[in-house]
Amino acid sequence: MPKDLYKKISEILDGRQLSISGITRELKNEGYDEHRLFxxxxxxxxxxxxxxxEIEVPPSKIYRLMDDSDETSxxxxxxxxxxxxxxxxxxRVPVGIYIAFNLFERPVFRQELKLIGFSEKQIQNQMDDFANIVQESTDTNLKKxxxxxxxxxxxxxxxxxxxxxxxxYIIQMSNEILIELMKEFVDVKGLVPKTKQTKLSF
Structure with missing residues (x-):
């Protein structure tokens, strides 16, 4: 293994994110012929x-450099x-869209749904099932x-x-998820009764 392999990977990933195949290809262009399994x-x-x-984008894994914000959140x-x-x-898909739509204050991109762990088939099927609640955005600001x-x-x-x-029902489930997320970052021990239900009941 070349001693400067990590340095070269860091240079390749500087300002972007790539799959294993993409990193392998870039390394070969730089003269590093490493086996894919290695x-x-x-x-x-x-x-x-x-x-x-490491970011899951089924069926691939995408890699990017760790930055300061990753160390704290x-x-x-x-x-x-x-x-x-x-x-x-x-x-899961409509609730995920509802939460992200309100959290980011903009439409939610398909790529983001994949990062949340949804496959193309899941997205399409649930978009069809919940067509009365969720729709494809025609917002003129999508490019921006x-x-x-x-x-x-x-x-x-x-x-x-x-x-x-x-x-x-979607709002109720979304609120439950948001409360659970908040509990990960706020210490509520000593405030919540020990007999209180803490699991989602859906």
Missing amino acids: LTGYLRALKDMDKLV EDVYSLLCDHLKQLDSDY YRSDITRINIPSGDRAYEIKSDDE
Whole structure:
């Protein structure tokens, strides 16, 4: 293994994020012909050492450099992914869109839904099932929103979604998720009765 492999990977990922295939290709262009299996393990080791951030974009894994904000806060998409798993799978996409739409104050891009852990099939199926609640956005500012997002890469022309109408059940589930998220960052021990239910009941 070349001694300066980490340095070269850092240079390749400076200001962007790439899949394992993309990193392998860039390394070959620089004269580093590393076996894919070795590189996969090496990248995961760098992730475990908090040198890189690993992002799930099924079926791929995307890597980017760790920055200062990563040291103090967990990736919002990973947090949503973890908590949405508590819900009935039939409601995860619309609830995810509802939370992100209100949190980011803009339509939610398809790429962001993938980062939350949804597959193309899940997104399409639940968009069809909840067409009366969620719709594809026709916001004229979508191009500007894409350019304003600097933490992740949004593909040019990536579709976005927004809330079409409020649904009481979707709002209730979204509020439960947001409360659970808040509890991760706010210490409520000694304030919540020990007999109080703390799990989602959906």
